[in-house]
Amino acid sequence: DRIQQEQNGQLDILINNAYKAVTGIFDSMKEKNSFWQQEPEFWDEVNNVGLRNHYICSVYAARLMVPRKKGLIVNVSSPGGLQYLFNVAYGIGKAACDRMAADCALELRKHNVAFISLWPGAVKTEIVMDKIVNGENIEPSVAKMFAEGETTEYAGKAVVHLAGDPNIMKKSGKILFTGLLGEEYGFKDIDGRTPPIWTSLKTMVNSAGYTRLAAWIPSFIRFPGWLLAAGSHQVLRHSTCDGFTHLPVNL
Numbered sequence: 001d002r003i004q005q006e007q008n009g010q011l012d013i014l015i016n017n018a019y020k021a022v023t024g025i026f027d028s029m030k031e032k033n034s035f036w037q038q039e040p041e042f043w044d045e046v047n048n049v050g051l052r053n054h055y056i057c058s059v060y061a062a063r064l065m066v067p068r069k070k071g072l073i074v075n076v077s078s079p080g081g082l083q084y085l086f087n088v089a090y091g092i093g094k095a096a097c098d099r100m101a102a103d104c105a106l107e108l109r110k111h112n113v114a115f116i117s118l119w120p121g122a123v124k125t126e127i128v129m130d131k132i133v134n135g136e137n138i139e140p141s142v143a144k145m146f147a148e149g150e151t152t153e154y155a156g157k158a159v160v161h162l163a164g165d166p167n168i169m170k171k172s173g174k175i176l177f178t179g180l181l182g183e184e185y186g187f188k189d190i191d192g193r194t195p196p197i198w199t200s201l202k203t204m205v206n207s208a209g210y211t212r213l214a215a216w217i218p219s220f221i222r223f224p225g226w227l228l229a230a231g232s233h234q235v236l237r238h239s240t241c242d243g244f245t246h247l248p249v250n251l
Contacts, residue, residue, distance in 0.1 A: 020049035105173030114172035122149030150195035
């Protein structure tokens, strides 16, 4: 209502990035509890602010954008939607954020409103710097990954360039990496660096601790997105029994 009154109903961009469970995730990592050892309410802590609110905000944003036939909605998500990361509730929430972007984009396309899912790399937020980079009892490789990561402003630059892209609808419904957008649009982080690109073989080998080997790998060797998705997609992990193929189905 406030935007309707103050901006005459004009909303150009919505970025869904609010998240509540960072501290809870760090605590669960220290405790190393599996999902059945956590209280069911942990799901709400992870996904109420970080998934449910994304959907609610997107509903109200779309109501302003659709009549104007213009707008961009961005879910800030994570590779945790593709493979296990931190805990079960986190991964489910991120996978849902990615699916939200894809399905909402389908319904918004005819109204010329774009909806994308943005994957930053390791991000140096204040709490990450405090608890991981400068924290105690942290795996050295993890601390190094975040220390070499991107600033929070880097994703902001990515959104600015997306919003100014006249062909943004070609990207609607897709998962986009901040690093690859930096290459495409030609921008760097605020410290002048180009953060690691996580589809790069060089980056993956280096993050695994094989720094000498990584030094010999050309930075242009990348894993295509479809290969990363195919490698972890449950539909491909089928078993056969009595001549029939059984595919796992999520209800």
